[in-house]
Amino acid sequence: MNLSGAINYEAIIWLSFGGPNDPSEVMPFLENVTSGRNVPRQRLEKVADQYMLFGGKSPINEQNLELIEKLRLELSSRSITLPIYFANRNWSPYIGEVVKELQSDGVRSALAFVTSAYGSYSGCRQYREDIQRAVDEYAPGLYVHKIRHYFSHPGFVGTLVEATRALVEDLTSLGDRKIAVACSAHSIPLKMSVSSKYLSQLESVKEAIRDSIKDGGFSDVPVDLVFQSRSGPPTEPWLEPDIGDKLTEYVESGIDTVVVVPIGFVSDHMEVIYDLDVLAAQIAKDVGISLFRVPTASKDDAFVSMVADLVQEQIDPSFHAANYPGMEIPTEECHVGCCLEFS
Template sequence: MSDPLPLDTAPSGDGSAAPYDALLLLSFGGPEGPDDVVPFLENVTRGRGIPRERLEEVGAHYYLFGGVSPINEQNRRLLDALRSDFVEHGLDLPVFWGNRNWAPYLTDTLRELSKAGYRRVLTFATSAYASYSGCRQYREDLAAALAVLEEEGHPLPHIDKLRHYFNHPGFVEPVTDGVLAALEQLPDGVRETAHLAFTTHSIPDAAADTSGPPAAHGSGGAYVAEHLDVARVIVDAVRERTGVEHPWNLVYQSRSGSPSVPWLEPDICDHLEELKASGAAAAVMVPVGFVSDHMEVKYDLDTEATAKAAELGLPVARSATVGADPRFAAAVRDLVEERAATERGGSPERCALGALGPSHDVCPVGCCPARTPKPAAAGADSPYS
């Protein structure tokens, strides 16, 4: 667990974050050495019956980088950015960190928060969009951790989750700047006609169709609708700053699972082949679906897709994710203050760009359902309300 102050220090409950007394940065987690890789993948795939030999094969991606995923170090940088921003702006709210699949584990972090007397915990997940794997699964892990605390006899903190932030200006603006910087990396003469390939994690078609509140976005589901909406905002912002309307598509990466199950397509590598065949001169890969340059960005885009582009003779560049950008940290502060003011009975301004507007604060019943439903915290159907 990462502690901003001694855990025997009682929270004050004062400041503009009231009624909340702590913020939990909740992330996926990743291995930090070769010996961690297979145990980490066992955590990720627990209950699916995947043999160790297959996990060793998947782990090859991590071994290319010394068995270390960048995600934990990037979360440490984000923690530092959040704490610095909060102090600078007088937000009296300690920030803690817990992971779903590797140390510091979520259950351990919540246990220590409970022991220290924290009772109203706001959660910020490092996933910006609505989907089962990007939202409800995090909420299920929160509920599972609270169940452990309940069995151990610890007081249970009340946990809320910040709304989806894919269209918050503090997320969109750094991504837009990253696209502009990537365009500058392309050779002269192809920059103005470069295609923008907005990439995100592929998920099963069924999960995409049922993502978000029931029937909120028609047959397309919230996951795809949110990505398309923010991509349009970024394309418009690039045009306003350069005078160029770049052609663009939403494409997918990092597919896993059975080949017989339909997943969102096209894959980024297939898309690069299509661009080359259509006569495109260059492309920028924009990992709009990811908060930081973790393994699926470093391997699937920087390694695999970049190699495919070189094989095709197609010039490509990859834009940066938001990472620990100060504007992103400020966006988290804004979301915290917005939710806190709402809990106090106020009607704060809710910043959002694009056509979809700000997301809901509380996930309704039936939002992003799983095939096998489990209890989930921080929602209308939470057993720990």
């Protein structure tokens, strides 16, 4: 798999995590995701019950398909006519099926856009490994380049910054509130985090939000990085603080209103609509906090424009995608030891 890019790309792969489309797929999907990890059946059944609260399906596939259609229109407006193929890592259409289809269609080189903005094993390297494995098995000779991280593109971080500041302004105008902002991302094991820039990239997004809040005249509003959705054994240290613990801490410091910003997620899938909108919301209610959530970045049209930018910079040497002021510009190259599963 190529990591340095090329010019003559013939297709785009929109690659995501995957999710069940109906109740009959929920348990097979969960079994597939947790394969080889010795997760107790009881735990899988508990997670399956969470899906049933939303009709036994994940919204992620429909969200991806809607974004793909918007991307087609945006690329067309730029005279870019590359076909877009939808693929998943953990459910149909599997990446293996899709690279086989690409080869059958005569595609020799493709760009892969992954619905994860940051570097980490599960958010970057594992996708690259799965792409390479699929190419080796189903489409030898197919040339695939994974598009770089995009946490610092204005179409991602800028939408979160603007939406957060606007919500804080609105809440402040409603009366005397003690507000805090909690920037939430998926927790990962500490030993996994040290081999990637995941934590520093999240911190940079949080800092951009904090600076915007401060510039808006709300310097007394704390902005914190919190984590959610941990799934490992309790004996293994993961990134903290957990959002539930932080909500309790906020109460103890006199905070009565919390704005949650899902900076670690691209769209409103299960980790957002259940872990935040249900679990975190219930904890907030229990401790007496008013909880408000900022939309995920893909809710803004700037997100699709960003994806088009990332595609265009790969096929047009004279074009360079924008970067949020003061933030790191992600590199195209991945060094050998980056984003390892275990350090």
